[in-house]
Structures are given as C-alpha cells and as structure tokens.
Amino acid sequence: MNTMRALRAKFGLAMAGKSPWGGKSGGNGSSGGGDGSPSGGGPKNPWLPPRGEDGERRAANIEDIFKNRGPEGPRRGGGGGFRMPERPGGKSWLPVLIVLVISLALISTMLHLIGPQERAVVKTFGNYTRTLDSGLKISLPWPIETVDVEDVQGVRLINIPAQDEKVKLILTNDQNLVDLSYLVRFNINDLEDFKFRLAEPVETVGEVAEAAMRASVAEKTLDETFSGQGRAEIEQRVRERMQATLDEYGAGIQVLGVEIAKADPPSQVVDAFREVSVAEQEADAARNRSRGYAQQIVTEARGEAEAFDKVYAEYRLAPEVTRQRLYYETMERVLSQNDKTVIEARGVTPYLALPELRRRSQQAPATTVTPPTPVQE
Numbered sequence: 001m002n003t004m005r006a007l008r009a010k011f012g013l014a015m016a017g018k019s020p021w022g023g024k025s026g027g028n029g030s031s032g033g034g035d036g037s038p039s040g041g042g043p044k045n046p047w048l049p050p051r052g053e054d055g056e057r058r059a060a061n062i063e064d065i066f067k068n069r070g071p072e073g074p075r076r077g078g079g080g081g082f083r084m085p086e087r088p089g090g091k092s093w094l095p096v097l098i099v100l101v102i103s104l105a106l107i108s109t110m111l112h113l114i115g116p117q118e119r120a121v122v123k124t125f126g127n128y129t130r131t132l133d134s135g136l137k138i139s140l141p142w143p144i145e146t147v148d149v150e151d152v153q154g155v156r157l158i159n160i161p162a163q164d165e166k167v168k169l170i171l172t173n174d175q176n177l178v179d180l181s182y183l184v185r186f187n188i189n190d191l192e193d194f195k196f197r198l199a200e201p202v203e204t205v206g207e208v209a210e211a212a213m214r215a216s217v218a219e220k221t222l223d224e225t226f227s228g229q230g231r232a233e234i235e236q237r238v239r240e241r242m243q244a245t246l247d248e249y250g251a252g253i254q255v256l257g258v259e260i261a262k263a264d265p266p267s268q269v270v271d272a273f274r275e276v277s278v279a280e281q282e283a284d285a286a287r288n289r290s291r292g293y294a295q296q297i298v299t300e301a302r303g304e305a306e307a308f309d310k311v312y313a314e315y316r317l318a319p320e321v322t323r324q325r326l327y328y329e330t331m332e333r334v335l336s337q338n339d340k341t342v343i344e345a346r347g348v349t350p351y352l353a354l355p356e357l358r359r360r361s362q363q364a365p366a367t368t369v370t371p372p373t374p375v376q377e
Contacts, residue, residue: 156187161181169266173218184242201253209242
C-alpha cells in the first residue's frame, strides 16, 4: 500500500509540471540542473548516465561498474584490506621489520654449533683461514666468511665394486682371474688436507684401494686368494699400500681396514671350477689314505725290528736256551692251528684223534633210526 501511494504521489507531481527529483519538468523530464535536479542541489536522477570529465553525459561502462568493487564486494569509503600499524609520528613499521629479518639471517650465519666428533674449516672470501674445534664458535657473517663442518671421527665406508658394477676381475700370480668384492673403512685424519689437497677425496680413496688390491692379489696364487690366511695377508698389504699412497698425496685420510667380502671365480667358469675343486678334494683324500696305510706298515715293521733286536740280545747271552725256546714257541704257534696225532713207541696204542672225530660228527647230518617192522605170521 505504501508503494502504491508513493507511485501515485510521484505521478501527480509529474502531471502538475513538477519533477520528483526537484525543480520543474521540461521536455526531457529535467530542468534547472542537467542531471534532473535543481541547480541548487537535490537528489539526482538514477536513470540518467553520469557526466564525463568534459561535462557531457556518457553511458556507464564495465569499468564504472567494477571500479569500486573488490573480492569482498563494494569498498567502503575508508578502504578495505590489512593496514600495517604505524609508529609514533605516523611512520611505517615495514623498514624496521626488513632490517630485523636481515639481521637475524646474518646472525644465524655467524653462530656455529660444532659437535664433539666434528671440526670446521673457515674460508674468508673463498680462501682458507683457520680450523674450528668442537663447541659454539663465532665467525664473520656470510658472505665474508663461510664455514664447512665435517665429521672427522666417524667411520666412512666404500664398497668396491659399486652397486652399478657387476664384477671386478683381478689377475692372480698364477695367471687366473678372481672376482673380488671388498670394503674399505677410513676416517679424516687432517681436515685441512682433506678439504683442500684433493679435488675428489672420496673417489681418490676408491681408486687407490683398487690399485693396491690389484698389486696385492698379483703376489698370490688363486688357491691362496681363496684361503683364509691368504685373504688376511692380502687385506694387510692393501691397507699398508693405501696408507703409504694417501700419505704421499697429503690426503689427510687414515685407512682403518680392508675386508674382502667375496672371492669367487668368474661366473663363466664357475661350473668347471667346481668340478676341478671336487677332483682336487678327492685326490687329497686318496693321498691321505695312502699316507695312512704307509704309516701303518712302517710302524708294524719298526715294531718287528725292535722285537728281533731284543731276541738277538737274549740269544747272545744264552744261545742254547734261546734256540730251544724259539723252537718251542715256533712249534706251538704252528701246531696250535692243526689237528695232531701223537705216536709213541712200538706196542703202544696210538693217540686217538678225538678233535677230528668230534668235527666229523658235527658236520654229518643227524639221522633218525627207524625200528624194524615186525613180521606178521
């Protein structure tokens, strides 16, 4: 109802020659001001296009529509978004924050916490100046001084061959090839030499280890390389040669040990090598059996010789008694295994060979005696 009354009132004013926007209506529905309002002010007609900078009216474009709009909708007169608080006097805090961030970054490059197993080298404009021990240390900010921290007591490992390599064939003293895999353990002895003497210290350790291993294996045969004692000697020689070479380079590295993980023939001849190994083991077993039999025969012969020497010594003391005793012992040994028949002088019944009769009775099959059948009359 209120809306209808407002429309009627506006319509009545227009019919009376008055404009609802102020002033009198003309031919184009405006008078006084060009925007449908009296020259002295008043409400503006919302249906007329706004005036341009030259005073002429123009149609509204898309730039006018979205001129004061943002992601959150139409902007208010006071402006939207975050505004940084101001310092006393109206100055901004942004320069202070930038200086504070830069200062913290520089301080972080000046303080260095070095562990008990670590050491650090300091370079001033790229040149080495000093070495820092463990603890909290201070240096000039970056980029004036740079600090490189390294673990000098930790054990470092190198596997040869590397994971991307399949085999590492080495020639032995008897012109055979052996596939070796080994491990090298080392640590840093002098950090300054380690960082600045060699361009690639870790790669250098691997190359020196390979050269020392080839030289050491070339002094051993294939069988010695496979045996435990031969491996221990090779590992010791490789460590000594590596340490001597790295000391000549001034590498600052201490070789802790070398361990051979695998020593096998090349994969192409593994089957033939196993057959040869089995044949050698069988030959060794046969030789051991022959040596055992020979040792037994020699021992028995020595025992008989010693017994004969003792009998001869007794014979020299009493020849007749010893001769008679030897005769009795020999006859006892011979006759104990045979049946005997003793015949005395004429007219005496001969000795009955009871053992022979007993043996024959045992060998004869047992027979059953059947009584005669009585005759019927």
